[in-house]
Amino acid sequence: MAVDDVTFTIEAGETYGLLGPNGAGKTTTISMIAGVLRRDGGGVDVLGEPIGSGGSAAKASIGLVPQEIALFDDLDAVENLRFFGRLQGMSKRDLADRIDEVLEIVGLSQRRRDRVSTYSGGMKRRLNIAAALLHRPALLILDEPTVGVDPQSRNQILDSIERLGRDGLSVLYTTHYMEEAERLCTRIGIMDGGRMIAEGSPGELETLTGRADLESVFLSLTGSDLRD
Ligand SMILES: Nc1ncnc2c1ncn2[C@@H]1O[C@H](COP(=O)(O)OP(=O)(O)OP(=O)(O)O)[C@@H](O)[C@H]1O
Ligand SMILES: [Mg+2]
Numbered sequence: 222m223a224v225d226d227v228t229f230t231i232e233a234g235e236t237y238g239l240l241g242p243n244g245a246g247k248t249t250t251i252s253m254i255a256g257v258l259r260r261d262g263g264g265v266d267v268l269g270e271p272i273g274s275g276g277s278a279a280k281a282s283i284g285l286v287p288q289e290i291a292l293f294d295d296l297d298a299v300e301n302l303r304f305f306g307r308l309q310g311m312s313k314r315d316l317a318d319r320i321d322e323v324l325e326i327v328g329l330s331q332r333r334r335d336r337v338s339t340y341s342g343g344m345k346r347r348l349n350i351a352a353a354l355l356h357r358p359a360l361l362i363l364d365e366p367t368v369g370v371d372p373q374s375r376n377q378i379l380d381s382i383e384r385l386g387r388d389g390l391s392v393l394y395t396t397h398y399m400e401e402a403e404r405l406c407t408r409i410g411i412m413d414g415g416r417m418i419a420e421g422s423p424g425e426l427e428t429l430t431g432r433a434d435l436e437s438v439f440l441s442l443t444g445s446d447l448r449d
Pocket of ligand 2: 247248249288364
């Protein structure tokens with residue numbers, strides 16, 4: 222069993238961190254939330270509406286940045302965004318303006334006409350974030366968005382998520398980096414072995430475990446070092 226009876230709530234406008242060692246079940250959980258993977262029990266509500274198996278308004282209010290980059294290497298940034306925007310049912314007119322906006326948010330306006338195959342890993346990740354933002358989701362889900370990313374892109378990503386959070390976007394953020402969780406997340410859920418083993422604000426988790434920082438909180442709860 223990859224995920225066992227995991228329950229949590231993300232408040233509107235909150236950035237929630239989902240942490241856990243490799244194989245904890247984070248991506249499986251995210252895939253079920255986004256409707257990418259069929260679950261054999263339980264339910265997911267977004268903005269009070271259940272996510273079903275088909276298309277729905279609730280599903281359309283989610284933007285997903287998957288763990289593996291999902292872009293067309295042979296297309297440039299604008300072409301990729303047009304493709305994903307059309308999949309979301311956006312009109313050409315709406316898309317034209319929105320593409321400029323999301324490229325600005327992730328700092329790729331200058332590279333808009335370059336093929337993705339010429340991008341660094343960090344730039345690809347940023348474009349994937351732009352694709353997830355296109356249709357103005359209420360909940361943005363990011364699955365380890367800073368893995369294999371150069372420091373400049375990493376800062377860019379963290380800055381833009383912070384800004385989006387301030388603007389009222391709800392965010393589900395998965396990371397192996399405690400300093401990112403500390404900086405971005407108001408609340409954190411720690412998963413291990415498919416279960417949610419602890420949840421709270423960074424301060425609450427520190428009090429709960431009697432540890433001084435998130436790094437040792439995590440180590441004491443899961444017995445594993447996130448950086449391994
Ligand atoms: N399609 C699948 N078939 C069988 N087992 C799977 C499948 N996908 C995931 N698993 C297993 O489910 C568990 C949870 O995997 P998952 O990818 O959700 O973990 P994760 O927390 O995202 O890990 P990571 O930090 O490495 O990305 C793991 O034991 C994994 O091997
Ligand atoms: Mg994963």
